[in-house]
Amino acid sequence: MQVWAVANQKGGVGKTTTVVTMAGLLAEVGYSVLLVDLDPHGSLTSYFGYDPDELERSVYDLFDSDEPLDREMVRSLIVPTSHDRISMVPAATSLATLERKAVGQEGLGLQVAKALRQVQADYDFVLIDSPPVLGVLMVNALAAAHHLLVPVQTEFLAMKGLERMVRTIRMINRARRRELRYTIIPTFYDRRTQASVNSLRELHHRYPGEISSAVVPTDTKLRNASIAGVVPSELDSSSRGVHAYARLLRSLLESSKQEAS
Numbered sequence: 001m002q003v004w005a006v007a008n009q010k011g012g013v014g015k016t017t018t019v020v021t022m023a024g025l026l027a028e029v030g031y032s033v034l035l036v037d038l039d040p041h042g043s044l045t046s047y048f049g050y051d052p053d054e055l056e057r058s059v060y061d062l063f064d065s066d067e068p069l070d071r072e073m074v075r076s077l078i079v080p081t082s083h084d085r086i087s088m089v090p091a092a093t094s095l096a097t098l099e100r101k102a103v104g105q106e107g108l109g110l111q112v113a114k115a116l117r118q119v120q121a122d123y124d125f126v127l128i129d130s131p132p133v134l135g136v137l138m139v140n141a142l143a144a145a146h147h148l149l150v151p152v153q154t155e156f157l158a159m160k161g162l163e164r165m166v167r168t169i170r171m172i173n174r175a176r177r178r179e180l181r182y183t184i185i186p187t188f189y190d191r192r193t194q195a196s197v198n199s200l201r202e203l204h205h206r207y208p209g210e211i212s213s214a215v216v217p218t219d220t221k222l223r224n225a226s227i228a229g230v231v232p233s234e235l236d237s238s239s240r241g242v243h244a245y246a247r248l249l250r251s252l253l254e255s256s257k258q259e260a261s
């Protein structure tokens with residue numbers, strides 16, 4: 001089981017879209033995928049038609065429950081999605097209260113990693129969507145991940161948020177046994193705008209080893225898929241956005257194969 005987290009300390013950069021699109025593409029080639037929604041806003045949860053205000057069980061239970069964190073408990077948090085090879089641990093709005101509660105509680109940073117270990121025989125891939133703030137939830141996502149995907153909007157102020165994220169990754173890496181590697185994914189690219197062209201050039205210049213060669217263009221079909229509640233490749237597999245994510249996936253699968261050998 002491979003765990004990929006998607007994170008950036010900035011909202012609206014395409015994190016949730018990256019999770020959903022990549023999950024759809026992985027499922028299409030036959031992998032079974034588990035999604036984990038760690039964002040209190042619950043966009044991923046809502047994407048698949050669940051209301052994060054109404055759910056009785058959610059990822060929140062990993063942090064605030066007396067139940068033993070065993071296989072049965074973790075399985076009881078998992079719900080189906082519109083795609084039969086994609087399942088999900090949904091978010092609840094109550095996650096937002098966690099940052100306050102977690103202060104002073106040692107060990108809560110590994111809850112998601114521990115939970116995933118319980119179900120590692122059940123899935124080929126886990127994709128974690130994380131909130132845009134550095135706190136106990138993002139720490140959980142980064143601690144559980146084998147690889148990190150960082151979507152970055154190709155616009156004027158893109159570098160600022162990314163610098164913060166890279167500092168966070170460095171901090172996390174000081175506490176990890178195995179270095180967390182990351183891939184920067186340029187998103188909302190529009191080659192007709194100078195801001196897109198310039199920021200892509202800057203990303204290549206500053207992060208030559210981390211930048212993905214696949215660039216995700218601005219593509220309204222990705223937004224349409226979210227309105228329909230289906231993975232983008234199911235709505236239109238020939239869209240430019242889906243093509244870009246498919247390229248990204250090929251290169252990630254290739255490098256994880258190389259790492260393993």
Ligand SMILES: Nc1ncnc2c1ncn2[C@@H]1O[C@H](COP(=O)(O)OP(=O)(O)O)[C@@H](O)[C@H]1O
Pocket residue numbers: 010011012013014015016017018043187188189216217218219220222223224226241
């Ligand atoms: N490449 C893209 N082209 C057009 N719209 C996009 C693209 N990526 C995401 N969106 C839309 O932009 C909005 C924000 O994207 P989202 O993935 O929710 O960002 P985040 O999770 O980082 O906050 C959503 O409405 C989504 O459908």
Ligand SMILES: [Mg+2]
Pocket residue numbers: 015016017039043044129
């Ligand atoms: Mg999101």
